[in-house]
Amino acid sequence: MSGRPLLNHRLDGLGTTIFAEMSALATTTGAINLGQGFPDTDGPESVREAAVRALRDGRGNQYPPGPGVPELRTAISDHQRRFYDLTFDPDTEVLVTAGATEAIAATMLALLEPEDEVIAFEPFYDSYAACIAMAGAKRVPLTLHAPSFRPDLDELRSKITPRTRLLLLNTPHNPTGTVLTIEEQSAIAALAVEHDLLVVTDEVYEHLVYEGTHHPIAALPGMRERTVSISSAGKAFSFTGWKVGWVMADAPLVAAVRTAKQYLTYVSSGPFQYAIAEALHLPDAYFDNLRADHRRKRDLLSDGLRAAGFKVFQPAGTYFITTDIRPLGESDGFAFCRALPERAGVVAIPNAVFYDHREEGAPFVRFAFCKRTEVLEEAAKRLKAAW
Structure with a gap:
């Protein structure tokens, strides 16, 4: 076999996603997975x-x-x-x-x-x-x-x-x-x-x-x-x-x-x-309730993250809250997220994976709030106890 790399050079640096890595950490540590953006309950x-x-x-x-x-x-x-x-x-x-x-x-x-x-x-x-x-x-x-x-x-x-x-x-x-x-x-x-x-x-x-x-x-x-x-x-x-x-x-x-x-x-x-x-033909009430439920969950987790010492950038939409970890004395989102499951029993995603300019996203960490209320409450409790 020649010395040519097996992976197409266009895909250099695009190996196993951070979502797979963090989800595996959640499984091995038993941590609450607030990394990947999927609900933990089914729809209608x-x-x-x-x-x-x-x-x-x-x-x-x-x-x-x-x-x-x-x-x-x-x-x-x-x-x-x-x-x-x-x-x-x-x-x-x-x-x-x-x-x-x-x-x-x-x-x-x-x-x-x-x-x-x-x-x-x-x-x-x-x-x-x-x-x-x-x-x-x-x-x-x-x-x-x-x-x-x-x-x-x-x-x-x-x-x-x-x-x-x-x-x-x-x-x-x-x-x-x-x-x-x-x-x-x-x-x-x-x-x-x-x-x-x-x-x-x-x-x-x-x-x-x-x-x-x-x-x-x-x-x-x-x-x-x-x-x-x-x-x-x-x-x-x-x-x-x-x-x-x-x-x-x-x-x-x-x-x-x-x-x-x-x-x-x-x-x-x-x-x-x-x-x-x-x-797609469900009544307007379904979409209104979906939005209201997620707004409530956003606010619940945002409050919990602030109480734990994170700086929270309140999102106007989506499943996700971006936070700044520098108030916690941290600056490396990758190291922080890899240590978080053992330290606090919670999984998050380092925002730097979403940047070409990694230094721009280095101190930011993303949490997903599309989870059951009791899960978010427990995650907030664990994070507060860890700092």
Whole structure:
């Protein structure tokens, strides 16, 4: 065998994710896992029963249609019209994927050429870096600085070059919890139109906004034809293991993404697609209660973290709270998180994994609050006792 490295050089530094490492630590130490963002309870019973019914009725047990089952594509279209007054043709402008992660991967692979530049807000979800790398493109981070974690729009303008192909947005933003305002999105949209850029927007936390309002950038002038909107069912319905996501865009953009997607998973989540079609038609009260429940959990854990000595950056959305560990006399988030399970019986994630500029995120640590109340209370108790 030659001395050539086995791993493609584009994926250098993208080995085992920190989520796998931290979850393994939680298992071996018996610590409370507030690292990975998944709920510890299932979503609505009616939705779970819809999946069982689909299994029993033989719907989706074989390959579903490549773009997704018609019932789900129609439900996604109805959802966008209901909440945002956006119209998408379910036959040509909606594509079902294996979660938002595959949607992002297929979109990057479809729309990018080697050496294209992608501007993404840093810190960014780790799959963004991997997907951009696999497409052979170059990521250009725009750092969101503490304490506000808001984008500097003048800096954004300065980072646009002739090689810039697209802007990759995430609102509500993981891990900071920032929700972009309509004014910020309008300014970003104006730059996209001015420079003829594509925009890819990850909106998986759209129903988990606690302050402000979620505004899809696709609804803004000049954006419908240049925006790929991505979302999923996992965060909205607490069935993250079902991996049902979707892409919404003008027909030519969806056709491009579908070309890449069909060679990744081809299809997935057959019976679950029918269940999520029903879930998307749940009444407004469901989404209101989901948001209220998570706001309460956010506040509970935020108070507990402050009581333990952390500086808390209160998130406006998502599942996550970013904290500063320097008030505890710490500055290295990696070392802190690796020691935390033994010290306090709690697992968290070092935010530095979400940065290209690791030093920017070094003192920050992320906790997930999408857990049962008693779990959050126990975690807060353990953390306070450890300092």
